[in-house]
Amino acid sequence: MSQIAAGFESFGRHLKPSVMTIFGGVSQFHQVKALEAGVDIIVAAPGRLLDLVDQGLCDLSQLEALVLDEADQMLDMGFAKPIERLVATLPTDRHTLLFSATMPKSIAALAESLLRDPAKVEIAPPSTTVDRIDQSVMFLDATDKKAALLALLKTPDMGQAVVFTLQKNIANDVCAFIGEAGITAEALHGNKSQGQRERALDAFRAGTVQVLVATDIAARGIDVDTVTHVFNHDLPSLPESYVHRIGRTGRAGRSGFAITLCDAEQRAWLHDVEREIGRTLTVQDDHEWHCEVARHSTKRAPVLGGGPVKQVKPAKAPRERKVWTEEEKLAARMAAKAA
Known part of the structure; x- marks a missing residue:
């Protein structure tokens, strides 16, 4: 606001x-x-x-x-x-x-x-992603995500970054982890008061905070032109949220980078995202945490309303869906609301 x-x-x-x-x-x-x-x-x-x-x-x-x-x-x-x-x-x-x-x-x-007799203006299809954003994915085990993220944040060309997590407790955990490593970070999610969110965003805009760790509730509210990188520590359960997330970089004519960390539990969600945006993400496999099991997994993580992803067992016979129904989207949004 x-x-x-x-x-x-x-x-x-x-x-x-x-x-x-x-x-x-x-x-x-x-x-x-x-x-x-x-x-x-x-x-x-x-x-x-x-x-x-x-x-x-x-x-x-x-x-x-x-x-x-x-x-x-x-x-x-x-x-x-x-x-x-x-x-x-x-x-x-x-x-x-x-x-x-x-x-x-x-x-x-x-x-x-x-509205009475409204004029409808459509700027772009929901799945449109900015061409200036370099999008890639790293397949790894869930337990290696924080270490890989920290290594990425410490690369020489790193500017300001936004890290997206699926849930509030994960956001707090990741924020504390990178903060202990000497990187200034703030968490942004639904458990934060409006005042806390405003102070975190002000510090991020001023450049005194390098990283924001956020849930999807904050995806559309971060409007800072100097964001160079977006990291998906967790994939979104709703594929269209991916577009809003990575849109935090590549702003004001600048280029940007969006890197997704994908484990076996969330592999099917990546498939949904790629179908939504109409392209396959470039795979980064030249790193020490690369996991072929995650890359070729057919598991589907359930829509979550609480608890870390690793604590939820996937269905034994997951089924890919070509189209998300309105009911499924509503369920996913309600889960994001709790984040």
Whole structure:
């Protein structure tokens, strides 16, 4: 949210609009004071904004434009009902814009309920990946991932990096591991308060933190042009999330590198990713941790809602699916929500 607010202040500097952010996890005192003084633009999390409206501390009766950004993520995080309640308090004569990286049935239904005769603009297909990003995969045993990641982070051409993990506990573990090796790192996931996330991102932008270790909940919120590398410590259980992850590098006309660490349990997920993006990742096998078992594994890890991947036994007779159903995608998103 702070990035969006900063964008308004930058692009609107000659108009000098008053911009504020509203989010939970902190005292509402300063937010209420800013609202009392009057504000042109509010960048808000639905939950806290609705709370202030319910308390009579935020009057939206004069609102002229409503923008729902990352609509699919908001629905996945359980904000459908708060959004419906908020919209019910707004003037019907308003301009409404909805932005979403994906367009499943749930988002189409939301758009239909909120928008009147809308114009649909599609920037790029969901599976499009940036040509400037060099994408590769390393096959290794799960127990070797942290050692391999650390070696990669210590290469001479390494700039700032984002490391993605499947779950919060893995993010904390990886962050602590590379921190003990002398690399400045911060973890970014759903157990962090908004204030903690803001401070971590500010330090990353300032260059005082070299590595962010994040779960998918943060994949679309990291907008830092100096990121040179993205590492998938774990593959995403939802293949389309891969595109959002690697999009954290190769920004502002720069080139970037995306390296995926794949073990036997997640080999089938890599297959799903490659089918999603329409290409096969380049294999890096000239390293000490290369594992042919992982490279040729046919196991399929289940969609997880908790616990490390290594603690979950795969089905004995896994079956490849050519197309993910909406139900499967919803289940995977709910698992990512818990991360």
